[in-house]
Amino acid sequence: MDKPWNNRAWLLVLPVVAIVAFSAILPLMTVVNYSVQDIFGPGQAYWVGTEWYRKVLEDERLRDALLRQMLYSLAVLAIEIPLGVAIALCMPSGKGWRTSLTLVLLALPLLIPWNVVGTIWQIFARGDIGLGGAALQRLGLDYNYTGDPLDAWLTVLAMDVWHWTSLVALLAYAGLQAIPPAFYQAAKIDGASRWSVFRYIQLPKMRGVLIIAVLLRFMDSFMIYTEPFVLTGGGPGNATTFLSQFLTRMAVGQFDLGVAAAFSIIYFLIVLLFSYVFYTFITKVGTGDAR
Amino acid sequence: MTLRLEDVSKRVGAALHLDGISLALEPGSFNVLLGRTLAGKTSLLRLMAGLDKPTGGRILEDGRDVTGVPAGRRDVAMVYQQFINYPSFTVYENIASPLRRQGLGRDEIDRRVRGTAAMLHIEGLLDRLPGQLSGGQQQRTAIARALVKGARLLLLDEPLVNLDYKLREELRAELRQLFRDTGTIVVYATTEPAEALIMGGNTAVLHEGRLIQHGPTAEVYGQPVTADCAAIFSDPPMNFLDAILSDDRLMLGDGTALPLAAHDRGLPPGPCRVGIRANHLSVVRPNDMAVAIRARVELAEISGSETFIHVGHAGVPLVAQEHGVHPHQIGETIALYVDPTRIFVFAPDGTLQAAPARVPQRRRGVA
Known part of the structure; x- marks a missing residue:
């Protein structure tokens, strides 16, 4: 009865092991396999060792893409997190049609398929018939996202903000709603200002959900593919070519499977590293452990 | 201030x-x-x-x-x-x-x-x-x-x-x-x-x-x-029984007659409500004046060193408090003693008519 080692446990974790193996481990190992071989076709593969890795790390286009990607993710976080929190603070609370309406409106962008978001913005930002693009041109701005790299970049950023700020706002809103009203009463009795209430009650209380929001938005934006692919196709030039697009071009466009695989592994490690660093840093802020 | x-x-x-x-x-x-x-x-x-x-x-x-x-x-x-x-x-x-x-x-x-x-x-x-x-x-x-x-x-x-x-x-x-x-x-x-x-x-x-x-x-x-006030300020809530007050006694709904004590003598006769705190509804006879009523045990809960016996008496739920831990069979019929000197008398509309005299504070649990 009291066997310290129970082999039946293996049976119980088997389904999970199988699913994870087929969905994550095996594909990942395949990629590792590719990354150390030169593949010409089925059955024609030659061991090359770390050659692809060296090639990838020396590739200047990759470094550019990585830099662009980091700038992009930082910009996304810098805009979406404060904006989302601000929206959540302005949202009506309690039950009633106002709250329901706001929630539905906010959830709408999240419900739209990603490639459709790209298409919407492709049309919206067009200088001739697009509402946004044409309006900007009427204002006298020389706006052209298909020709000007900066315009393209800003358009992709605006699209991401439009698409994903809602998520941050909804998470922040959930965090705000979880604060017992007694906290606000206590603050009122203390004579605390609006800013103090935000800084010392709402923000610390939202910490948990904001960590999740930052992590989600970071990982998602770091792996962004669909929307810029539809909107700009990575152009003009390479202005909006982010890591995933660079990778796809390499693997599918040029059929450089080995290089692309090596790149995938590096990409994966970068995301893992960033997420880990982010997580350990962010979970210690404000808990007293950081000091 | x-x-x-x-x-x-x-x-x-x-x-x-x-x-x-x-x-x-x-x-x-x-x-x-x-x-x-x-x-x-x-x-x-x-x-x-x-x-x-x-x-x-x-x-x-x-x-x-x-x-x-x-x-x-x-x-x-x-x-x-x-x-x-x-x-x-x-x-x-x-x-x-x-x-x-x-x-x-x-x-x-x-x-x-x-x-x-x-x-x-x-x-x-x-x-x-x-x-x-x-x-x-x-x-x-x-x-x-x-x-x-x-x-x-x-x-x-x-x-x-x-x-x-x-x-x-x-x-x-x-x-x-x-x-x-x-x-x-x-x-x-x-x-x-x-x-x-x-x-x-x-x-x-x-x-x-x-x-x-x-x-x-x-x-x-x-x-x-x-009576509301008494109910709020009693834990378990005060027990209430309907009664008819006459010159010399209180007649409970089931026919039990309670003699009058010093505090409820001379009240206007007629229907009234008798209030008894759980600690004054006891299994042991507290004194010679106490009168027994019969009740059926529905639940006995033990809290610390007190036993709360939930009973039914003529369709009315009552709670009696017993000092110490005592087992009770659910469904058994027991006698509970009402001490006439410890009862409250309320008019049918709930206003207090008579309250028992204060006894020197003797902490015996909380009623």
């Missing part, structure tokens, strides 16, 4: 939360606000604090009308049911926060923070964050924050309800000591009669938004003005 409420009411939409409350609280007094959930305790505290404005009536501090003055500009501190502290501040900073707002000097703040923390036995936790404390320690911090302010009005809204039994007992005893000799008006809201009795001072009984009675706790307990 004296706090005076004059005919204060609070209406929210169609619901009347507080109905014409008039109450005067003396400086240095300890006031228990006793009432069931939704009786209006919290609403009343919020009005006293200035968090809400009454829809009718006036609130006076030392004769000065403060009805519309917001909480931030009143001299008030409050402790809540939930443990309210600034989550990102250490215990020290939490306690210091009201003093910093008052603009006190560094040494003065340090002295007062440490002094108050010592009173609440949290001096060893000053560097911790609230998230790293137990519930009892968090509430101690919140109480320290309220006390350190030295406000002349201190409101406590069921502060111990979220703590476990042992902590509650411990903190309750300490609170009583803390508030002594401070000149502060303390208002302590609770649903528990036991808490009111232990804390002493004055008790105001609130029922459905109305103030039923306010006076020294022992007096309110011994002479509840209505």
Whole structure:
């Protein structure tokens, strides 16, 4: 009865092991396999060792893409997190049609398929018939996202903000709603200002959900593919070519499977590293452990 | 400071939360606000604090009308049911926060923070964050924050309800000591009669938004003005039996006749309601005058060293309290003794007609 080692446990974790193996481990190992071989076709593969890795790390286009990607993710976080929190603070609370309406409106962008978001913005930002693009041109701005790299970049950023700020706002809103009203009463009795209430009650209380929001938005934006692919196709030039697009071009466009695989592994490690660093840093802020 | 409420009411939409409350609280007094959930305790505290404005009536501090003055500009501190502290501040900073707002000097703040923390036995936790404390320690911090302010009005809204039994007992005893000799008006809201009795001072009984009675706790307990008041101020709730009063006896519904005692002699004859607290409905015969009624055991619950026997008598549910731990068969019929000298007599509309004479305090559990 009291066997310290129970082999039946293996049976119980088997389904999970199988699913994870087929969905994550095996594909990942395949990629590792590719990354150390030169593949010409089925059955024609030659061991090359770390050659692809060296090639990838020396590739200047990759470094550019990585830099662009980091700038992009930082910009996304810098805009979406404060904006989302601000929206959540302005949202009506309690039950009633106002709250329901706001929630539905906010959830709408999240419900739209990603490639459709790209298409919407492709049309919206067009200088001739697009509402946004044409309006900007009427204002006298020389706006052209298909020709000007900066315009393209800003358009992709605006699209991401439009698409994903809602998520941050909804998470922040959930965090705000979880604060017992007694906290606000206590603050009122203390004579605390609006800013103090935000800084010392709402923000610390939202910490948990904001960590999740930052992590989600970071990982998602770091792996962004669909929307810029539809909107700009990575152009003009390479202005909006982010890591995933660079990778796809390499693997599918040029059929450089080995290089692309090596790149995938590096990409994966970068995301893992960033997420880990982010997580350990962010979970210690404000808990007293950081000091 | 004296706090005076004059005919204060609070209406929210169609619901009347507080109905014409008039109450005067003396400086240095300890006031228990006793009432069931939704009786209006919290609403009343919020009005006293200035968090809400009454829809009718006036609130006076030392004769000065403060009805519309917001909480931030009143001299008030409050402790809540939930443990309210600034989550990102250490215990020290939490306690210091009201003093910093008052603009006190560094040494003065340090002295007062440490002094108050010592009173609440949290001096060893000053560097911790609230998230790293137990519930009892968090509430101690919140109480320290309220006390350190030295406000002349201190409101406590069921502060111990979220703590476990042992902590509650411990903190309750300490609170009583803390508030002594401070000149502060303390208002302590609770649903528990036991808490009111232990804390002493004055008790105001609130029922459905109305103030039923306010006076020294022992007096309110011994002479509840209505049956509602008696029910609220008894735990388990007071037992009520319909009876007919005549010149020489009280006839209960099942035909049992109770002789009259000194306190209920000479009352106008007619129908009435007899109120008996659970500790005066006993399994053992307390004296020669006691009369037995037959009842069927429905449940016997043991709480500490007391046994509460829930019984049915002629279709009326009753609770008897028995000292010590005693097993009872569910469904068995037992005799319970009613002591005629310990019964309350209420008119059919609920007003008190006769209350038993006070006996010298002999702590025997809480009734």
